Amino acid sequence: MSFAFYIYTTIIMGVALVTSAVALVVWLMTRRRDSLVAAAGFLLYMLDMSVIFFDEYNRLKYDYAVTFSEPLQHPLLRCVLGIAIYACVVLWMFARLRKRPTSRMLGLAIVPFSILQLVLVPRSGAAGEMQQYLFWLTRDLGNVGCLAYAAWHYRHRATRVEKLDLDRSKLFWKVALVLAFCVIAEDTYMILLCRPDSQNPVISLFLWYLSERNISENVLLVVCAVQLFCQFSHILRVYARHPRADEDVAAESARSGDDLASRVVIYADAHKLSRREQEVLTLVLKGNDAQNIASELVISPGTVKAHLHRIYVKSGVSNRDDLIDAFWRS
Structure with missing residues (x-):
């Protein structure tokens, strides 16, 4: 079972790394800011997954368990990575909407999120299932907020040309929104509702590995990667x-x-x-x-x-x- 999750995690990390590399190549050719933001976002996500890898190796090696009622492993690192990934999502969203965000707009989008992450991060002396849930829920709602803002902009602010452009990505936006809510549902179940049967070690082990990942979030990553490959294919074809x-x-x-x-x-x-x-x-x-x-x-x-x-x-x-x-x- 551990080998299967190892392969799965390696594939997700590989998708993130390849997408980051392609986005970086596009940036080197065009100097487009959204390409650089995408490259940074996928690379940061891969680093976030690598922290999970490292923790699982330690737990298997030293045979200790971690539950959602305990502090988060590497709280500061996970917090900083989460904030950085969210900032990349915000910047990419503005770029896709053809908007040049002001410092005030970025501050309103990123600063409150960063404060909540720093306050809610489960660390020694301040941990528990509810705090774990609120910490991850903040990240999840950040993604939903970006998609909701994109939908609002499309309906109320986008010009006719911008709407025609965004219409090409309607399927992506819809799928991304559904998956964003699936991420919230999965976190809710795994943190607050799931209670593994201690008498069944196989199921307990499976749920332990599953709790370290969010499958819906991983699928959302792959969907974003496919969307970016479609977007960048036009530039690569021109070159x-x-x-x-x-x-x-x-x-x-x-x-x-x-x-x-x-x-x-x-x-x-x-x-x-x-x-x-x-x-x-x-x-x-x-x-x-x-x-x-x-x-x-x-x-x-x-x-x-x-x-x-x-x-x-x-x-x-x-x-x-x-x-x-x-x-x-x-």
Whole structure:
């Protein structure tokens, strides 16, 4: 049984490490902040899992048990890792929503969470099942809060273009929200409700290993990894097919903090758009009108309209709104 959980934990740590490495490669190519945040978040999660590994090795070696009524092993380390992981989740969420958070916004999101974690961390002289539960519940509710904020932003603040962009990730957001509530339910059961039968050592051992992990949280990690791989695939495809366009894509991605530049290149490939038409399309997707596009590209409004007409013809649409729809649904 211990070997099976060893393999399982190794796989989860491997997923986190590989995802972190890929995100770091994307950051090195594009200097996108969200890629660096993702790389840090997955690496921190892997370190958090490695602490569990280390503790289990010690317990098997020295034959001692730990229950939820006792202090948390390495309380300060686990607390710091939890805060750092949550901060990465917050920063990535803002990046995915195309928002540049202010210091005040970050402070409101991270500081209260950090204080609660430091106060509630089960340590010597302050431990118990309820404190363990509240400590982990704080982390769980932090994830739910991020997803709830994303849903609120989508409904009330997102522009039409942002909604079209986020629509591509609707399945991810829904699955992530369901799994976030599953994490809470699993922690509730394992900490407050589960009472292993001491007369059945096999079941007790299984539940002991299970209590060290949160399967729902691990599944959520894998879902996030898949989502990131899908997101980064656009950038990697651009670098594979357009090795000389990397500097432009990197510069645009670094400024915008998203994968719009790489998506424009892929869309241009599929519809045979020229370099100037790509520039016009990018500005259209950012909400600029013909006059602003003309000023940005230092050309006449009539030339912009001519470029737009050719883009419409090549894309098989008849107006700007249809073009935007076609782009984000491609």
